[in-house]
Amino acid sequence: MNYGKDNHLNEDQFLLATVDKTELPAEAREHLSECPQCREQIENMERELTLLSRMAEDFAPQQRKRAFRYVKPRNAGNWIWSLRTASGAAVMVVLAVTLVWWSPLSKTTPEVVTGVTFQESDQLMADIDTLVDNALPPIHVYISGESGPELDEEFMEFVVPIINNTTPTYNSGLKGAVLC
Amino acid sequence: MPQKNHEDNPPPTRSATLSRQTVILTEEAVAGSETAFNSLVDLFQEDIFRMAYYRTLSRMDAEDITQNVFIKAFKNISRLQSPERFKSWLFSIALNQVRDFYRKKRLLTMLGLSGKGDDHEQDYEEENAPDPLDNLMKQDFWKHVELFLDKLSRMEREIFTLRFMNHLGIREISNILKKNESTVKTHLYRALGKFRKESTMRQFLTEEKTL
Ligand SMILES: [Zn+2]
Numbered sequence: 001m002n003y004g005k006d007n008h009l010n011e012d013q014f015l016l017a018t019v020d021k022t023e024l025p026a027e028a029r030e031h032l033s034e035c036p037q038c039r040e041q042i043e044n045m046e047r048e049l050t051l052l053s054r055m056a057e058d059f060a061p062q063q064r065k066r067a068f069r070y071v072k073p074r075n076a077g078n079w080i081w082s083l084r085t086a087s088g089a090a091v092m093v094v095l096a097v098t099l100v101w102w103s104p105l106s107k108t109t110p111e112v113v114t115g116v117t118f119q120e121s122d123q124l125m126a127d128i129d130t131l132v133d134n135a136l137p138p139i140h141v142y143i144s145g146e147s148g149p150e151l152d153e154e155f156m157e158f159v160v161p162i163i164n165n166t167t168p169t170y171n172s173g174l175k176g177a178v179l180c
Numbered sequence: 181m182p183q184k185n186h187e188d189n190p191p192p193t194r195s196a197t198l199s200r201q202t203v204i205l206t207e208e209a210v211a212g213s214e215t216a217f218n219s220l221v222d223l224f225q226e227d228i229f230r231m232a233y234y235r236t237l238s239r240m241d242a243e244d245i246t247q248n249v250f251i252k253a254f255k256n257i258s259r260l261q262s263p264e265r266f267k268s269w270l271f272s273i274a275l276n277q278v279r280d281f282y283r284k285k286r287l288l289t290m291l292g293l294s295g296k297g298d299d300h301e302q303d304y305e306e307e308n309a310p311d312p313l314d315n316l317m318k319q320d321f322w323k324h325v326e327l328f329l330d331k332l333s334r335m336e337r338e339i340f341t342l343r344f345m346n347h348l349g350i351r352e353i354s355n356i357l358k359k360n361e362s363t364v365k366t367h368l369y370r371a372l373g374k375f376r377k378e379s380t381m382r383q384f385l386t387e388e389k390t391l
Pocket of ligand 1: 035039
């Protein structure tokens with residue numbers, strides 16, 4: 001096609017130029033470089049798209065909850081943690097001593113019982129740690145989606161299969177559509 | 181001179197000036213640096229939050245999705261083989277999370293356990309109560325966006341949103357959706373054709389600009 005001075009880009013070429021100018025045929029590109037009218041049309045389109053994205057950013061709410069950050073487990077260097085641990089240990093020692101003191105066994109073999117008690121308190125602490133780490137019963141962990149991601153995805157795939165196995169779509173609040 | 185603009189074809193807004201920094205941080209994060217990972221979270225959480233918000237129009241849902249995206253990214257970052265593709269990789273995770281979100285929502289609806297009626301209205305009220313006029317304008321904007329996006333096919337919608345609302349380049353979109361670049365361009369071309377016909381939406385955009 002011959003792109004003369006008045007042979008402006010057609011609708012398809014405007015769209016192509018907005019997607020990627022390198023997709024235009026050489027003649028059209030040449031015309032574009034020389035024609036302020038065609039350039040202005042494309043620039044207007046680009047301006048509208050920029051407005052769309054800027055308004056979307058401006059009109060989206062601010063994130064209130066910051067995203068996940070990896071935090072190293074607190075160690076002994078942290079004084080609050082040390083204080084907590086020390087208090088816990090002190091309570092356990094007092095409990096252990098009390099138990100030992102009142103236990104009939106303590107009258108005869110106090111050293112052994114003390115050892116057993118400490119072992120038991122260690123066990124108790126270990127049990128408490130396990131409970132804290134796994135606060136929910138396995139079935140609840142599974143339901144809450146905190147179990148392995150692979151299992152969760154498989155489960156969801158089985159129960160609610162993807163319709164076209166393509167990408168998710170925009171949610172239409174007006175129609176209540178989820179995927180279409 | 182606009183000539184330069186014709187040669188390269190950058191995303192419409194916000195050029196990716198942080199890409200080098202991202203690659204360095206990603207390399208460190210892949211090697212096990214939690215600090216580097218946290219810096220990546222700081223760099224990308226707003227992008228991911230917006231990406232999720234544009235697809236859910238609910239701040240709380242978008243926050244939950246954002247949270248899940250970074251948890252998943254943290255668990256899997258050691259397996260990322262191309263640090264230069266971190267952003268695409270992160271957006272792929274985000275798309276999967278959005279997809280999961282809708283599947284779970286559908287499941288709850290199927291089971292009759294879905295709670296809220298019109299989440300969007302509630303969110304608007306919650307977010308913007310102090311200024312009713314501003315609130316109304318935002319509602320109007322999102323309704324225009326929804327009406328327009330509803331006219332696009334699934335793929336057109338996804339590609340248009342990634343390109344013109346999330347500022348991703350064609351190559352990045354191609355990586356995220358695992359489609360070749362010419363397919364991405366074809367869908368974008370069709371979506372833009374529909375955008376051009378969307379006179380109400382375009383008028384709204386240009387009118388708001390003048391306010
Ligand atoms: Zn022309």
